[in-house]
Amino acid sequence: MSIPAHMKALLLVNDGYASERADARLEAMAPYVRASEIEVPSPGPSQVLIKVSLASINPSDVMFLKGLYGQPRRQGQPAGFEGVGVIAVAGENAGAHLKVGQRVAFATGLSGWGSWADYAVAEGGSCIPIIEGVRDEDAAAMIVNPLTALAMFGIVKEEGEKSFILTAGASQLCKLMMGVARDEGYRPIAIVRRDDQKELLAKAGAAHVLNASSSGFAEELKGVLKAEQPRIFLDAVTGPLAGEIFAAMPKRARWIVYGRLDTDATPIPEPGQLIFMHKRIEGFWLSEWMRNTPPEQKIATIREAQMRFKDGRWSTDVNAVVPLADAIDKVPEELARPNGKVFIAP
């Protein structure tokens, strides 16, 4: 494979973290990334260089661009946490299964060289060879959402209760998780912000869909919690709503934070519940799960994600595929439309 000396990429404009609170909506690209032409990077011995076919945009990308993601930005590096592409160069210690020409889904959280570019760099351990029959749109969004969904559903299964709670219920991640949960006889409780998402989520597998913006929310939540007794609360939002849900949950509830879409302060409304009701608050991060999960379990989880996409049980809802050259102008308006993913095509 011949590799050019230079490539196009969307580079981070800022360093470190945001100095002020901001919301999780991407109002424009220009304050955060600029289109540029830079040298094609060289992968290290444990890394691969990937010719990017399609890069995804996740809520975590937007939080990261805005300096709100809990990891520092590095000015001048390409953005983009995941994508799909073909290996162009494989480092000598990247892994024997990662050959030049192999199609892989990849994540760039550890390498720091993003996917919104012609070429990306990923650690070998952050690459998943993709089987025949899985679309690029599904492979480009294979890691951040589907693996997080399956890994967190694994926590629900270990805990044993059939019901669990999800905020940001209309996200791709939650829809994927609820489908799996329903197939296995579980009863997800999805928290949303708009009534028009209710029917969609009931179809996606939710046993209950509650609108946190409705006036009867607190009462409705109380009734559902009493009936279902969920112990696990998978929270992408934080802020006062998440605190309210946690306080209403029964004994031994676990509030598992995996996202921070509400950048308002997050209170613990009743800290005494930590003592007398044995509740606890923790976090989930896929990179940490990847590091600490036994290889067999990891391989089985990755295989399940691919099979679900291949046989059609899962399918990524695509709102738009935006060419890299148009991304600065067009991504914000495409992202503003609900219920589907936006991709960048180099």
Place this chain on the structure above:
Amino acid sequence: MSIPAHMKALLLVNDGYASERADARLEAMAPYVRASEIEVPSPGPSQVLIKVSLASINPSDVMFLKGLYGQPRRQGQPAGFEGVGVIAVAGENAGAHLKVGQRVAFATGLSGWGSWADYAVAEGGSCIPIIEGVRDEDAAAMIVNPLTALAMFGIVKEEGEKSFILTAGASQLCKLMMGVARDEGYRPIAIVRRDDQKELLAKAGAAHVLNASSSGFAEELKGVLKAEQPRIFLDAVTGPLAGEIFAAMPKRARWIVYGRLDTDATPIPEPGQLIFMHKRIEGFWLSEWMRNTPPEQKIATIREAQMRFKDGRWSTDVNAVVPLADAIDKVPEELARPNGKVFIAP
């Protein structure tokens, strides 16, 4: 042992929880307990009736009186979570080691019949036969503080780091724990509110004593955390100070709440740290520890507490022993003096 039909007791005036926030200071007894003469209760089959020699007053008693403790008050029942006394009646299933005439330390959290009375009722499992040579003042305060101190220090030892953080550093509980910790080569970091507690706590075993009210606190904390890298934060206070300490702690920090002396709102300043730094927030309750700890470990912990009091490594600082008849009038002013315990003598 002849048992009278009636007895004197301090009875709870209120039911349930406080309807408003309040601080943890006992401004007066009369709004919360009244002196009364009631029938001597009959213990159930798993319980014992104890002729109380000395009853202790802990911060958790004050929180409970005021309806701030996370467990509901029951109007008309005697207050008081622990004490020492002699068994007057033993239920048939209370335990073979609990004979009439045996001196025991006892806790009333499960029975609900308090120790601030001539006679108290406790579950057999909440009684500890006291060995010769342990003073009543030490036995009356044997359970809530010493066992909590040893049980929580056990968590520190399991975690492995030599340093850990304590709020309410000048409490009896913290002083007991720091003595044990120093003996075993650990380095407690005590957080206090007044400079005049510093010397006292350095003597009690603190490696560092930080005054949270001083202007340089944040900087000083940062330096100590960097040097000591503590993972466990044993917190009796909650509120904004506790949140600030937790946010400053390194990766994998565990915020373990066991008290709630600051009744202000408790924020999680950086929820992203739960995700990316694997921090977590949980609680500790001695009753739960008693239920879930293997018997050998429990017996060894109880034995260690008694031996430490018997051989003088531990000694309860006594501020006052107030006769039951004077308690309504005198307890608040005695409790207001720092650095020692107040007891009620029936």
